[in-house]
Amino acid sequence: MNAVDGSDHYSKTSDEPPPSLLTIILDTNPNAWALLSPTLPLSAAIANLLVFINAHLAFNNANKVAIIASHTQRAEFLYPLPAHEISPHINGSNTHNGDVEMADGDEPTVAEETSTDDANHYRPFRQIQSTLLTSLSTLLKTTSPTSLTPTTSIAGALTLALTYINRCTLNASTTSPNPTTTTPSDNALNPDTAPPPLHPRILILSVSGDLAHQYIPIMNTIFACQRLSIPIDIAKISGDTVFLQQASDATHGTYIKLEHPRGLLQYLMMGFLPDQSCRGFLVAPTAVGVDFRAACFCHRRVVDVGFVCSICLSIFCSPPEGAICLTCGTHLQLGEYGEKPAVVAKKKKKKRDMVDGKAKEATVRSRPG
Amino acid sequence: MADTDDEYVQDISDDEVEAHQVTRGAGGGSRATGQGLRGGGWEVTRTWENVVEGADGTINSTVEGLLEAGKRKRLLKDTTPLQRGIIRHLLLVLDLSTAMSEKDLRPTRYLLTLRYTTAFITEFFEQNPISQLGIIGTRDGLALTISPLSGNPNDHIANVQKLHDQEPKGQPSLQNALDMARAALFHAPTHTTREVLILFGSLISSDPGDVHITISALVKSHIAVQIIGLAAQVAICQTLANRTNPSLPLSQTYTVALNEQHYRDLFMRATTPPTTPQSTKEGNGVQSSLLMMGFPSRIVDPSPTLCACHSRPTRGGYLCSRCSSKVCSLPTQCPACGLTLILSTHLARSYHHLFPLRNWKEVSWAKASVSKQTCCFGCQMPFLDRSTNNHRRQSSGAGGQNHDRIALGMTRGQTKTPKIVPKTQSAASKDGVSESGRYECETCGRFFCIDCDVFAHEVVHNCPGCQSREGILQAQAHGALDIGEMEGLEESQNS
Ligand SMILES: [Zn+2]
Ligand SMILES: [Zn+2]
Numbered sequence: 001m002n003a004v005d006g007s008d009h010y011s012k013t014s015d016e017p018p019p020s021l022l023t024i025i026l027d028t029n030p031n032a033w034a035l036l037s038p039t040l041p042l043s044a045a046i047a048n049l050l051v052f053i054n055a056h057l058a059f060n061n062a063n064k065v066a067i068i069a070s071h072t073q074r075a076e077f078l079y080p081l082p083a084h085e086i087s088p089h090i091n092g093s094n095t096h097n098g099d100v101e102m103a104d105g106d107e108p109t110v111a112e113e114t115s116t117d118d119a120n121h122y123r124p125f126r127q128i129q130s131t132l133l134t135s136l137s138t139l140l141k142t143t144s145p146t147s148l149t150p151t152t153s154i155a156g157a158l159t160l161a162l163t164y165i166n167r168c169t170l171n172a173s174t175t176s177p178n179p180t181t182t183t184p185s186d187n188a189l190n191p192d193t194a195p196p197p198l199h200p201r202i203l204i205l206s207v208s209g210d211l212a213h214q215y216i217p218i219m220n221t222i223f224a225c226q227r228l229s230i231p232i233d234i235a236k237i238s239g240d241t242v243f244l245q246q247a248s249d250a251t252h253g254t255y256i257k258l259e260h261p262r263g264l265l266q267y268l269m270m271g272f273l274p275d276q277s278c279r280g281f282l283v284a285p286t287a288v289g290v291d292f293r294a295a296c297f298c299h300r301r302v303v304d305v306g307f308v309c310s311i312c313l314s315i316f317c318s319p320p321e322g323a324i325c326l327t328c329g330t331h332l333q334l335g336e337y338g339e340k341p342a343v344v345a346k347k348k349k350k351k352r353d354m355v356d357g358k359a360k361e362a363t364v365r366s367r368p369g
Numbered sequence: 370m371a372d373t374d375d376e377y378v379q380d381i382s383d384d385e386v387e388a389h390q391v392t393r394g395a396g397g398g399s400r401a402t403g404q405g406l407r408g409g410g411w412e413v414t415r416t417w418e419n420v421v422e423g424a425d426g427t428i429n430s431t432v433e434g435l436l437e438a439g440k441r442k443r444l445l446k447d448t449t450p451l452q453r454g455i456i457r458h459l460l461l462v463l464d465l466s467t468a469m470s471e472k473d474l475r476p477t478r479y480l481l482t483l484r485y486t487t488a489f490i491t492e493f494f495e496q497n498p499i500s501q502l503g504i505i506g507t508r509d510g511l512a513l514t515i516s517p518l519s520g521n522p523n524d525h526i527a528n529v530q531k532l533h534d535q536e537p538k539g540q541p542s543l544q545n546a547l548d549m550a551r552a553a554l555f556h557a558p559t560h561t562t563r564e565v566l567i568l569f570g571s572l573i574s575s576d577p578g579d580v581h582i583t584i585s586a587l588v589k590s591h592i593a594v595q596i597i598g599l600a601a602q603v604a605i606c607q608t609l610a611n612r613t614n615p616s617l618p619l620s621q622t623y624t625v626a627l628n629e630q631h632y633r634d635l636f637m638r639a640t641t642p643p644t645t646p647q648s649t650k651e652g653n654g655v656q657s658s659l660l661m662m663g664f665p666s667r668i669v670d671p672s673p674t675l676c677a678c679h680s681r682p683t684r685g686g687y688l689c690s691r692c693s694s695k696v697c698s699l700p701t702q703c704p705a706c707g708l709t710l711i712l713s714t715h716l717a718r719s720y721h722h723l724f725p726l727r728n729w730k731e732v733s734w735a736k737a738s739v740s741k742q743t744c745c746f747g748c749q750m751p752f753l754d755r756s757t758n759n760h761r762r763q764s765s766g767a768g769g770q771n772h773d774r775i776a777l778g779m780t781r782g783q784t785k786t787p788k789i790v791p792k793t794q795s796a797a798s799k800d801g802v803s804e805s806g807r808y809e810c811e812t813c814g815r816f817f818c819i820d821c822d823v824f825a826h827e828v829v830h831n832c833p834g835c836q837s838r839e840g841i842l843q844a845q846a847h848g849a850l851d852i853g854e855m856e857g858l859e860e861s862q863n864s
């Protein structure tokens with residue numbers, strides 16, 4: 001057996017696709033849901049979501065799910081919950097190389113023994129359902145009226161999702177047959193070194209708009225997802241968000257604006273159920289146009305032509321007063337603002353000729369020794 | 370240089386042979402580091418003495434501590450917000466002379482440089498998406514263009530791949546390479562940086578004229594030259610780095626790579642945009658100006674239309690925000706009206722240089738036991754408590770002052786060739802590992818595990834706690850948050 005065959009064979013040893021981790025970010029802004037309640041009340045949306053989660057879990061025994069609430073002012077895990085719930089969850093990831101008997105034999109769940117009466121309910125499904133409903137009602141109960149804003153902390157939820165995905169990826173890679181000694185950032189920088197032990201993806205159920213205030217943190221998370229090749233899927237139920245569209249476009253996720261919010265389950269099952277390994281074979285629903293506008297740093301206004309500080313790349317909607325950059329305090333040369341920064345060297349040909357000429361000259365002059 | 374012998378081991382007893390780290394350079398004579406370290410003679414680290422058995426009789430606990438120290442070491446970097454030249458023009462000069470066929474860096478200096486260059490190109494455009502890169506090679510006393518100045522990483526990588534078919538030969542010429550770089554950077558706009566990065570494996574330079582005249586010309590055109598040496602310090606490189614970077618210490622501009630990993634670190638360091646001094650008007654060449662840019666939206670036409678850039682019929686494309694001509698790809702310049710068209714994600718890639726996430730503090734056991742936080746806020750991994758972690762703490766405490774050295778021993782263990790101990794790096798990792806395994810963000814007071822610490826600082830550049838705490842949105846809604854944060858950071862850094 002020669003080396004090429006050996007390596008080729010080795011890389012294909014695991015014939016089943018890696019399990020996928022679906023991280024759902026649920027926008028729980030009470031204002032927005034109140035507006036939506038005639039067509040799609042939150043309870044109905046949660047019920048639809050649970051069906052979708054069950055379908056995802058049923059796809060592969062090792063599939064995992066995490067649900068994060070992006071509330072008006074904070075982001076919180078809804079499932080899994082910290083401390084006692086997390087340990088069976090991590091154990092569950094260890095068993096994906098084993099077989100079926102591990103699924104219910106290996107989970108020392110002690111907390112969720114209250115609703116054992118329903119014998120027809122598959123246990124993992126029930127566990128998620130009860131945890132999700134409990135934590136969601138806790139979240140809504142602890143919301144004070146003063147913290148109600150029309151926006152939602154999507155940046156926090158995305159950051160939490162990413163740190164959680166990072167943890168799960170690390171756990172999965174240490175249990176895989178060839179553990180890599182590299183750190184997570186090494187994996188991030190060279191995603192091609194090893195086959196991914198886990199297919200993570202993020203799904204955002206978005207109902208509120210006005211995210212311009214979190215422009216920088218959102219962009220940071222988008223960029224991180226891009227590097228880690230984690231697609232961000234968006235189910236846009238209501239509201240208008242320029243940046244989420246960019247997020248899904250930059251990370252090759254799916255963006256669907258729900259025309260009929262009542263049919264949420266249909267959208268979820270058709271548009272968002274397939275994971276990365278399936279998507280290669282399917283024609284994904286694509287957004288026709290993508291709004292790539294940016295938010296200015298001075299008024300958080302969304303602009304399509306902006307003025308950019310060459311030092312710190314802050315975007316302004318108009319030349320700042322006194323020609324002083326509001327972010328870095330540099331005095332900017334205003335007179336030049338219409339001038340073109342050289343992004344693509346148009347006169348490349350000419351320049352190269354000149355450089356070559358220089359080289360030839362150098363050749364003539366150069367005498368080693 | 371032929372007598373530089375990696376495998377050469379003096380007659381020491383067999384069981385000690387593999388543990389000894391043999392420094393090189395007694396034969397070559399002149400291998401020294403940029404920090405003034407001399408790698409003369411033998412240097413031995415007794416890494417085995419630092420490994421302490423845990424209570425269970427294994428060394429797992431020590432190894433874990435070492436891994437954590439290693440992760441943390443790379444993390445603790447300066448988070449002072451600085452002005453950086455983010456729109457860059459960088460020319461990479463590759464030494465293609467016979468000196469590059471030396472095998473002291475595996476597999477050879479030449480092949481390793483080509484491999485790292487490919488990685489560098491990718492990383493450079495990740496970090497500096499609106500910058501320009503060019504590659505110049507020098508051999509046989511000549512300078513040649515490997516890849517002309519452009520913003521397309523794929524072109525550069527393809528051009529560098531072609532070098533694999535060639536052999537390094539002849540002698541390098543610093544002067545010719547620098548002259549060519551100066552000519553290529555001549556047209557760079559004033560608001561961009563002008564940089565040259567030289568990878569110099571040779572100890573000589575075969576120049577047609579007085580290289581000092583070239584250096585003076587470089588200084589006059591505000592071109593900053595950085596050099597990574599592969600063999601030993603060379604006086605002319607030192608002069609070159611000093612004169613073209615008057616405000617920077619030599620250790621940042623001219624360094625000799627000690628081993629493969631160090632070489633890579635030095636090389637990748639150049640992907641971070643350089644800091645620019647506050648006085649931008651005189652002195653250095655970077656001038657600040659306000660650039661008008663368009664953030665176009667993507668469209669998909671029902672039927673193909675001609676694009677303005679190639680006059681090819683396409684369906685998808687981007688419409689210029691000013692004149693609505695259709696272009697195929699971004700970033701580019703509108704062929705009709707000249708407006709720079711970019712994606713805001715391109716700009717956003719640089720924001721973490723401007724608004725860096727502050728380093729998180731180690732949490733002591735005293736503090737950790739008082740706090741109610743029992744698991745990492747980011748990933749929910751439960752923290753170890755004091756009792757279960759006792760044996761680990763003891764072992765790491767015993768090796769506390771030495772773990773930096775062990776960590777280095779380990780990294781060197783991965784690469785098989787003998788290396789010089791980089792002492793300056795060990796100073797940075799003296800502290801940094803938290804005894805309780807918790808790291809606290811001082812802004813939001815949340816505790817995080819080491820993995821989240823590394824991940825948040827190196828990949829996401831957001832603090833999960835700060836982004837999801839109550840009140841953050843109100844603060845942001847009042848606008849000027851970034852300015853406030855920047856000032857706050859600066860104050861705390863100064864105090
Ligand atoms: Zn504005
Ligand atoms: Zn600025």
Ligand SMILES: [Zn+2]
Nearest residue numbers: 676678679697
């Ligand atoms: Zn075109």
Ligand SMILES: [Zn+2]
Nearest residue numbers: 689692703706
């Ligand atoms: Zn135009």
Ligand SMILES: [Zn+2]
Nearest residue numbers: 745748818821
């Ligand atoms: Zn963590």
Ligand SMILES: [Zn+2]
Nearest residue numbers: 810813832835
């Ligand atoms: Zn924080």
